Amino acid sequence: MDDRVRRPILFLDVDGPLLPFGGESPQLGAPASSTDSYFARLDPALGPRLAALPCELVWATAWEDDANAEIAPRIGLPQLPVVNWPASSDEREREDEWFGLHWKTRYLVHWAAGRPFIWVDDELTDADRTWISANHPASTLLHLVESSRGLTAADFTALDDWLRGSFAAW
Known part of the structure; x- marks a missing residue:
């Protein structure tokens, strides 16, 4: 079996985990209006540390493809797969909100297609x-x-x- 398919996925959010909040900054998630000071919050050491983890890195962020254009090169990551979020479904979103689910939850489970995964985000709850x-x-x-x-x-x-404890044999 292809090693990429066998390895766990690490779904990675940008705003919060890679671009910490704090201080004055442009609207987060809006790379077109971002400034150099905004990107100065990126730690270039994060890319090599993430790449060294025994998993498949996948962008799971509202930045979508812009994460590859704006974030990856600044922290030394290659182009990564991206979760492209489907158009919103008002009925599904109301149901998720009612149950306290993050808007990404169902889509990440679907994208993982049964594979083990880590989801790194700053908005996770017990409901998720x-x-x-x-x-x-x-x-x-x-x-x-x-x-x-x-x-x-x-x-x-x-x-x-x-990753190493749960999937040492991978």
Whole structure:
């Protein structure tokens, strides 16, 4: 089996985990109006650390394809697969809001197609964990990152431990 297909996925959000909030900045998620000071919050050491994890990195961000154009080169990542979000469904969104689900939850489970995954985001809740546990057959780790600080060494340790501990044979 193709190694890429066998490895767990790491779904990666941009705003919060890679671009920490704080201070004055342009509207997040709007790369067309971003400034150099906005991108100065990116830590170039993050790319090599993410690339060293034993998983397939996938952008799971409202930036969509702009993450490859604006973020990846600034932190030393290659072009990554992107979750392109489908057009909104008012009925589905109301149901998700009612249950407290993040708007990405159902789509990431669908995109993973039964593969184990980590979801790194700054907006995860217990509702997301419960729903994914009940609707996804493989192992998952929903890793909440403090949006004011972004990914830290402790976060990388947790991600690496889960990947190497749960999937050492992969």
